[in-house]
Amino acid sequence: MSALLQYLLTGIGIGTLYALIAAGFCLTYNTSGIINFAQGEFVMLGGMMAVWLHQFQGLPLAMSMVLAIGLTALAGMAVERLAIRPARGSGMTTLIIITIGVSFILKALVGVVTKDEFQLPALPGPTAVAVLGATITVQTLWILGLGFCIVLALGLFLKYTLLGTTLRAMAEDRQAIRNLGVESQALPILAFGLSAAIGAAAGVLITPLTQMSWLKGTELGLKGFCAAVLGGMGSLPGAVLGGLVIGIAETCGSAVFSGYKEVIAFTLVLVILYTRPQGLLGGRL
Amino acid sequence: MKRLLVLVALMCVPLIVFRGTMSYYLSLMTMTGISAIVAISLNLLLGYTGQISLCHAAFFGLGAYAAAIASVNFGLNAWIGLGLSCLLPAGVALLVGLPTVRLKEHYLAMATLGIGVIVYASLRADPFGATGGPGGIFAIPSLELMGVKIDNDISRHILVAAVLVVVYVLCESLIRSRFGALMQAMHASPKAVSSLGIDLEAAKLKVFVLSAALAGLAGGLYCFCSPLAYINPDDVASVMLSVKFIVMVVIGGSMSLLGGFVGALAVTWLPEILRAASAWVPLANPNDFETVIYGVVLIATLLYAPQGLIKPGGARAHG
Secondary structure (H helix, E strand, O other): OHHHHHHHHHHHHHHHHHHHHHHHHHHHHHHHOOOOOOHHHHHHHHHHHHHHHHHHOOOOHHHHHHHHHHHHHHHHHHHHHHHHHHHOOOOHHHHHHHHHHHHHHHHHHHHHHOOOOEOOOOOOOOOEEEEOOEEEEHHHHHHHHHHHHHHHHHHHHHHHOHHHHHHHHHHHOHHHHHHOOOOOOHHHHHHHHHHHHHHHHHHHHHOOOOOEOOOHHHHHHHHHHHHHHHHOOOOHHHHHHHHHHHHHHHHHHHHHOOOOHHHHHHHHHHHHHHHOOOOOOOOOO | OHHHHHHHHHHHHHHHHOOHHHHHHHHHHHHHHHHHHHHHHHHHHHHHOOOOOOOHHHHHHHHHHHHHHHHHHOOOOHHHHHHHHHHHHHHHHHHHHHHHHOOOHHHHHHHHHHHHHHHHHHHHOOHHHOOOHHHOEOOOOOEEEOOEEEOOHHHHHHHHHHHHHHHHHHHHHHHHOHHHHHHHHHHHOHHHHHHOOOOHHHHHHHHHHHHHHHHHHHHHHHHHHOOOOOEOHHHHHOHHHHHHHHHHHHHHOOOOHHHHHHHHHHHHHHHHHHHHHOOOOOOOOOOHHHHHHHHHHHHHHHHHOOOOOOOOOOOOOOO
16 A cells, blocks of 8 residues: 555656646647647756756855756747747648757757766755655655646746736737737747746756756656647646656556556557547647 | 669669778668668658658667567568568558547657657567567578578678669659659648548558558668677667658658658768768767757758758659
């Protein structure tokens, strides 16, 4: 019983991270209508930059984390300006391949600088808390708390602020926004910066938990993408649900089928794509 | 016809030029030819039909493993192995294809990526002790044609070049056929095609299965022509390899089969060129820049020259 609970707790911790990454996909999709295959690289950039600022520049941990998120947001904005905007009007398949190209560049540039694996020191607090015979690490609690705060804040922002509503409207009908007199050049940049920041937040939260390296982004990005598709592309509650389902399925599943951990998330995604392509909580397709 | 001659020339000249101490470059051209078969198969799907596939390395890998398992684990004749290398990926594509081809755009990208990851991870996980896990399969026998063993650089290159030319001719005539026109029409205007009462999904599935079979054939050739007589999941089925195949098609020219070959040439030779360039430009590790260059070239091509290096070919090809 406590073993099962332990798997559940671990799964929820990992799942929250996946949910956060999925929220980044969701934001780009809801505001620009595109799927950013480079989202995982923002996660990696966030983690790696926090390591660089904290361990090599000697900044305090919290400050490094915040700065890393800010710097990654700038990188996200640059990506929109340099690679995405010039391709406006191309087909979706072209945009997908372009974001794959972006992910190559970001990943490999970090790889040129360093191929080592890094880890941030643990976030403050007692090391572990016992829950009904299972233990939950403080890292996981931080991830749960901050992760849900971020997703909640994002949801409220998109739904209840003027800027948030405008961003969502932009994905629906760019021309209508323009007719209303909104200059929409800055908005996609903002949207990309914001989703890069959310990805980076996931990155700085995961780096005290596991090793981060230039190769990690792709793997984490794919998991987040799985979560987003599973929950329903574009739906924030869906992203959270998808992240949790994949996190739990992975930790429990890999206990049963060891060696097939990578297969689990994608099998779930294929099943959902084939039976309910709009995802668990997706409304329309 | 002119393009076919260019292809034949590019595959034959290395046989004369890269002799003796330069035989390494001949084997590189052999690998180029094998990649070109996959690129051409992806041309049909991505370029002409407009369907993205992020799982072509999975079909390539399934082909390679089908051939290796048949000839090593079961001791079957290598030619039977090569036949299976077409049939297994085609069968898998048929199985997963029907639900997959219904999907569009990023859903299709996601589903094919999922297939790619599942195949790669399964090959690594060593199901039924058949694939040898991450280590792969060793001591693969060579093909034999009329008593002559195809076990050296030259004979392997001739085999690959011959298969490449046959594949090229077949695919070229497919594109020029009625079905080829349908493929291109599906890409340009799926609504128009389905309003004519044509079953889009069935047509897409046919292209998907054919493309998978060709990629698998290339995998089978790789299995028997790899100089080390050895395959492993990272070399033949990684997701990165799937993306490399996409890079080949995009930069070469997705709407021309010769473009597939030219793309394969560029991607296969890039590490060599980087190594040569590092003699002039001091770089810590030239191969680090390989992936950066793929990314930059990929984006630059799509933004500034979406047709790729080789312009669309084929009588009916346009748009």
